Amino acid sequence: MDLGFYAGQVVVVTGAGAGIGREMAVRLGRAGAKTVLVDIQEEKLGEVAAEIRNAGGQALAMVADAAEQERMNEVAGETLREFGGADVLINNAGRLFYGGVAESEMADFDAVMRANFGAAVASTKAFLPHIVKSERGRIANLSSAYGLIGLGGAAPYTAAKFAVRGFTESLRSELRDRPNVAVSCVYPGGVKTGIAWSALAAAGVDAQRAAERFDRQVARTQPGRAAEVILNGVAQGRARVLIGADAILADTVARVAGGRYEGLIRLVIRG
Numbered sequence: 345m346d347l348g349f350y351a352g353q354v355v356v357v358t359g360a361g362a363g364i365g366r367e368m369a370v371r372l373g374r375a376g377a378k379t380v381l382v383d384i385q386e387e388k389l390g391e392v393a394a395e396i397r398n399a400g401g402q403a404l405a406m407v408a409d410a411a412e413q414e415r416m417n418e419v420a421g422e423t424l425r426e427f428g429g430a431d432v433l434i435n436n437a438g439r440l441f442y443g444g445v446a447e448s449e450m451a452d453f454d455a456v457m458r459a460n461f462g463a464a465v466a467s468t469k470a471f472l473p474h475i476v477k478s479e480r481g482r483i484a485n486l487s488s489a490y491g492l493i494g495l496g497g498a499a500p501y502t503a504a505k506f507a508v509r510g511f512t513e514s515l516r517s518e519l520r521d522r523p524n525v526a527v528s529c530v531y532p533g534g535v536k537t538g539i540a541w542s543a544l545a546a547a548g549v550d551a552q553r554a555a556e557r558f559d560r561q562v563a564r565t566q567p568g569r570a571a572e573v574i575l576n577g578v579a580q581g582r583a584r585v586l587i588g589a590d591a592i593l594a595d596t597v598a599r600v601a602g603g604r605y606e607g608l609i610r611l612v613i614r615g
């Protein structure tokens with residue numbers, strides 16, 4: 345895969361300490377990007393930064409909650425001091441949640457919305473004034489196959505990922521007069537990361553059982569593969585980036601079947 349687009353570019357990845365974010369960060373470092381790595385987990389963040397530097401790459405690592413506006417403004421300021429600008433922002437930080445409408449409290453909806461939608465909004469607002477000055481600016485937000493369809497049992501997470509999608513499409517529309525900036529929305533299907541094990545859950549939901557089921561039945565794509573599809577799609581400035589046959593199926597069925605997609609999806613899953 346040719347990631348030449350990123351050579352010399354200042355690329356910010358939130359949630360870079362683990363999973364898909366980590367895989368993207370390492371590849372970006374190898375491709376010659378000036379990486380800015382953000383995560384709430386200090387130790388994991390340090391490991392990724394060290395891996396990039398040991399391979400001869402550049403990394404600025406900052407412990408930050410991507411949903412905290414003031415902290416992300418500081419991260420943007422430090423990025424400018426260190427690298428002189430920002431070209432690409434990949435809003436990857438997010439948190440899975442198990443629980444449907446009935447068992448999820450309002451506080452659950454708030455927390456999941458903040459962890460997924462809030463993280464994309466605060467980080468975008470911190471970096472947008474700088475990215476619009478780039479000759480080849482990119483902003484990519486991680487939604488999910490759950491941002492394409494709603495299947496029940498995960499209403500807060502699904503609502504948050506649909507919100508990421510709406511936010512991304514609105515931002516793309518607002519930037520239509522700026523051909524130097526492309527905005528991508530990324531829809532992964534199941535990816536084999538630790539996301540199922542660090543997920544939040546509504547009271548009474550068996551999170552361990554849900555995580556085991558996720559690993560066994562849902563997670564099909566390797567995180568390195570997901571990282572490559574995202575980085576390629578973002579470099580090409582694609583509006584939508586689908587990852588895995590499951591995401592492609594969700595997208596297709598939602599379009600073809602319209603309001604009747606749920607029955608069709610369940611038929612395919614059972615078959």
Ligand SMILES: NC(=O)c1ccc[n+]([C@@H]2O[C@H](COP(=O)([O-])OP(=O)(O)OC[C@H]3O[C@@H](n4cnc5c(N)ncnc54)[C@H](O)[C@@H]3O)[C@@H](O)[C@H]2O)c1
Pocket residue numbers: 358359360361362363364365382383384385388408409410411435436437438439440459463486487488489531532533534535536537538539540542563
């Ligand atoms: N793994 C999947 O199957 C899958 C499917 C669809 C969408 N996604 C989305 O892809 C993104 C990455 O998922 P992943 O599977 O790599 O997850 P992961 O749990 O493996 O890694 C996420 C990383 O983000 C960090 N993080 C979480 N909240 C943060 C915050 N507020 N600020 C800074 N860092 C934060 C975590 O510490 C962790 O290092 C998420 O937005 C997720 O919702 C994942």
